Amino acid sequence: MACGVPFAFLACFLLLSQPLTAISDFLSPLLSPIADDVCKEVECGKGTCKPSKNSTLFFECECDPGWKQTRFSKDDSLMFLPCIVPNCTLDHSCSNAPSPAPEKARKTNASIFDACHWVDCGGGSCNKTSTFSYNCVCDSGFYNLLNVTAFPCFRECSLGLDCKNLGISISNSSSSAPPASDSSSSNDGKSAPPALGSSSNKGKFKTEQLVLDLRILRDYAEVHLSDTEKNRVFAEFVTDSRDWAWDRFDFLIPNNVSSMIAAVRPPSPMFPKDTIIWRHTQDGIFSTRSAYRAISRTDEDQPNRYWRLLWKWKGMERIRSFLWLCGHDRLLTNEARKRRGLTGVDTCSRCGTDVETLLHTLRDCRKVKPLWMKLVHPSHWHVFFGLGRMDWLEKNLSSSFGRSGKPWESVFAIAAWIFWKIRNAEIFQSQEAEITNPVNHVLHLVDSFTRAQSRQDVGFYKHHVNSPVLVCWQKPESGWVKINVDAARQETLKKVACGGVARDWQGNVLAGFTRNIGECSTLAGELWAILHGLEVAWSLVIKKVHLESNSLMAVNLINHPTQRCHPCFGILFGIKQFLQHKWSVRVDHVYREGNMAADAYAKYALAKGSILEVFSVVPAAVTKWIKHDADGVGLTRSCLV
Known part of the structure; x- marks a missing residue:
């Protein structure tokens, strides 16, 4: 590397002399005196600057757990680079862009004084903003990690589920992200904000309504809200890992309202814009009859x-x-x-x-x-x-x-x-x-x-008769992985949970998952189960997935075009995004008698938390049904044949 000779050392010294600001000006510290306080001017991204007598540049970036300077093994000669590469599962098969790497071929006429000489923006281009500064301008469909333009650009499908543990999200994209799709979506359930038509990212705490009873969200507040709090937008209540930031608003509202919000996908620029839906019908489509009933409020x-x-x-x-x-x-x-x-x-x-x-x-x-x-x-x-x-x-x-x-x-x-x-x-x-x-x-x-x-x-019905049929779990085809999912409802608390299990063609359990969703419809719970099943499969890098659900309505919604005004369109949008990735996925209906293990996981989830949990070991409460399926034991069902 050029840093091995005096002139190159001076070049590297000048090149790395600016701090990492909003435009990644991390190259300037070396213009300051080379001393133990050099780190006062150094920004290491997801790392900590430490003076080092062993380093050519008298400092190095010590990366936080889960972060590194390059995607390859640790290179002592590159310790001066900021920590902007996540050490988690990255699958670039759904992306045409290569993964970020300093080893990427450089332009032959590039100057080592140019910051873009050292930086790879992944699915974007490096834009030099000054002598020692740059930002990554993402291509269409790519987003900066952590919403910081200094970080490389990824597609959401490239990130494994374990990347969420690092606080990574490309959903809250920067200004370089492409605009939202022209298509429109509604909220995920009847009991979730926002209710009517404004963008999820722009919806204000004071104006958005809960679809359950058309009360504005601020009416649920248990404490006095300042004008600043009333005007905060929904995007401010979302973490970088694409989850609700409960610590920012949970204390403001009752538990039952929190439970309703938990069942909704948080806002994201990745989603299409919200659209107006008609709350008085199950499918969100307006009808004169439902309007008359809503106006007259007749007891029907x-x-x-x-x-x-x-x-x-x-x-x-x-x-x-x-x-x-x-x-x-x-x-x-x-x-x-x-x-x-x-x-x-x-x-x-x-x-x-x-x-x-x-x-x-x-x-x-x-x-x-x-x-x-x-x-x-x-x-x-x-x-x-x-x-x-x-x-x-x-x-x-x-x-x-x-x-x-x-x-x-x-x-x-x-x-x-x-x-x-x-x-x-x-x-x-x-x-x-x-x-x-x-x-x-x-x-x-x-x-x-x-x-x-x-x-x-x-x-x-002379050609159709009811006949008892033995229904049991069937192993998938060789090379495929079957994921069975289901939802469960606790009527007294109005809580819905979901769960599922992934098994290979030999019947071996690869993983199971549970999540206590919150207060929502059973259909929304079934769709959440399918979405989480696909998330788990993608994180396990499974390329051939056969997903089964005993909800025929949910399966039909996935396999057929869906009205954008459907109350569950937000969840369906996420599912269909997964189906567009480069893998083989089949989603089929199965009778409940052949889905008992998933049913057990869903019931087990009712006592679990609202965070998606993935298990590599089968819980004791589910072992009976896993063995039940492995032994080929079935249950009799009367079917029209």
Whole structure:
């Protein structure tokens, strides 16, 4: 190296004489007196300057753990260089740019007085800003490490999972990073900020809203917020390792709000810009119906449950129409006729004692109640005869009150219809009044309908029958690694966790992982499990991955185009970024019976922390299911074949 001769030594002395500032001016200290205090002017990046009598330049940079001057073995002749190369897993197969290295071929006409002579910017170009200073201008898709322009440029896919331990992130890119994509994304879940449309990096603490209830975030604050705190943007609450910086805001908000935020991917310039989503639908797409409900705030739980049950009810269409009239209280009873001015008397024409309302006609009249008592089991009489109209209709289509063992929703609907027809026959003196045993007549009609429905089902599904199938975990193909993932939910605390396990084609466990996500939807938990499974696979440098999840909805969202307004689009965006790397990945659905080990990891994660943990040793709580899969033991499932 040129530093071995006096003139070259002077050149090196002048070249390395500026401190590392925002523009990496680390070459100037050697212009100051060569003494023990030379380190006052030296910046070593991720290292510490120490005077050294053994060094040609009277100082050297002692790197922090995990950092080095070059990507190769330690070179004593280069100890004067700053520590800007991470000592972690770096995979450049997804990048066209070479890794940063001082040994990279230099320009033949480059001057050793030029800082760019010594610096390799990786996926970027070195820009000389003065005689002894430079910065790395990253190419499109590359970002400076630690958001410092003195550090080399990498793609995010080049960084292994262990690089996070060094505080490395290329997500918080510098000004040299390319602009965000024109496509838009929404937040990851219904309960996470930001809610409506501003960029995640620019969203302010005071203006962004939690999608859960449209309250602005500052309303959750448990302490007084200064104007400075109110105007801080979300990017200020993120660490260099792309995680939430909990120590900066966790003390400001309740635990349940922190749990909601934990389930959201932190903002990053790598993500597309946020877009407006419609919070009143599960897929984020606007509909007039949902808008009307949101404005009117109608209580849809009980009435709409009845209409949904009626829509799914299997029976004659004329009976369905009759039940529809009952739901709208449209039967022409004497009470309804008097209300419409068609008669002056509203008492029951059969018993002559009470007002003939719909419930009186169909249930409470002394000519009808004994018939119901023969159909309804005595243990349910107090419920059956004590409910209001809508509750009575809904409960009888969703519960089993009968004593005959026949499908009660059919018995109830047919009985109510027959009793109404008998009432009309008595009033208008038709032949329907001649039914001698209404209860047996109802049960006979139920049997006839059941047989007819069975024949129709057999004809419709004649090529498909339910058959018991033994489902078990299957080893992947030779050379592949199978990663099974799952999510688990704790209903009482509304917490969701995820976990998974990676096994090779011989069934050997390579790694397992867990994470307690926080408060989010089960679908978001399933997608988080898939994302973390891919992260673990990438960190293990696995090139052929077969990932299985028992969430068919999550798998379909990944394998098909997704609307940008979907509440989970942020997680899906991260998953699809991984799928674009240079490796082979298949994402398939598997029945839960073949995913029991991942299910055990997910349940185990409910008692773990919110940090992603990767295990090389199988936890005791999961050992049973790992052995269960290794032995080829399966569970029986009824499948349509």
